[in-house]
Amino acid sequence: MSDSPLNFAWHWEDTLIAGKMRSxxxxxxPDGMLLDACRRQDEGEEGxxxxxxxxxxxxASGLDRYLDRVELFGNRVLEVGCGTxxxxxxxxxxxxxATLTDGVEDPLNLVRLSLSRLGLKADVRVLRLGEDKTGGEPFPVILGSDVTYLRELWPGLLATADVELAEGGQMLLSDPQRVIGNEFREWIKDKPWEYHEELVTLxxxxxxxxxIMRLMRG
Known part of the structure; x- marks a missing residue:
């Protein structure tokens, strides 16, 4: 679609969000984009x-469903690694x-298109885990779907939460019960965080x- 700010092919995808189908x-x-990135890395391209x-x-669908159990109305929410x-x-x-963030700009352009189509408003910005800060008041809720899939991300995730999560707040993370998610659960045991786990059926x-991994400061 030539009228978009994106440099890759995209489309509108009907998705169940907050109980209704939305675009x-x-x-x-995505598979072709990943293969292209791997090729460029193999050729020595940096960055x-x-x-x-x-x-x-x-x-993300599981976290969406879980949000029915969370008091969100009128609350400020930060999503890290937001993807779509x-x-x-x-x-x-x-x-x-909500403030929706990711570590690179491309997914944020997708998010801006979606927000515009849905008639919604949000603060959308780059935030690299453990490096960037929003610069505003801490958030009562931080969301992250599939942001624990790499061990290298874990310290940055907690560093961001240390800065961005309000006192008494909670960070809600989701994953499809990967083995590395089990490792994250063990890794965080000796950190100053309370960890609780629940399952959501789709x-x-x-x-x-x-x-669903629910983290609060210990």
Whole structure:
């Protein structure tokens, strides 16, 4: 679509968000984008980041569903590693004031398109875990879907939460019960955080529920 700020093919994807089907801007060929990134890395190109954000992961749907249990109306919410923005948009639709962030600009352009189509407003900006700060008041809720898939991300995630999470707030993370998610659960045991875990079942694959990891300062 030539009228967009994106340098890759994209389309509108009907997605169940906050209980209704809504259109999200999504990359049309995420597998091809990943293969291209791997090729460029193999050729020695610097600064190439794997575009895992290009896919709407099931973990975002699980986090969306879990938000029915969270008091969001009138609350400020920060989403980290937002990708297509599914979880953050779900929070906005439940009455939250949201800041949606990712470590690179491309997914944020998708998010801006989706927000415009849905008639929603949010602060959308680059935030690299452990490096950048929003510069505003801390958030009562931080959201992250599929942001624990790399061990290298864990210290930055907690560093960002240390700065951005308000006292008494909670960070809600989701993953499809990957083995590395189990490792994250063990890794965080000796950190100053309380960890609680719940499961959310989705209709598309009830035999593989999504794990919700709820973290609060210890």
């Amino acid at each position: 999200l801007a999504a990359a049309s060929d 190439v980041i794997d575009p895992f954000w290009a896919t709407t992961w099931r973990a 923005g599914h979880a953050g948009i779900a929070a906005i639709l439940r009455g939250a004031e 209709e598309d694959d009830p035999e593989h529920p999504i794990r």
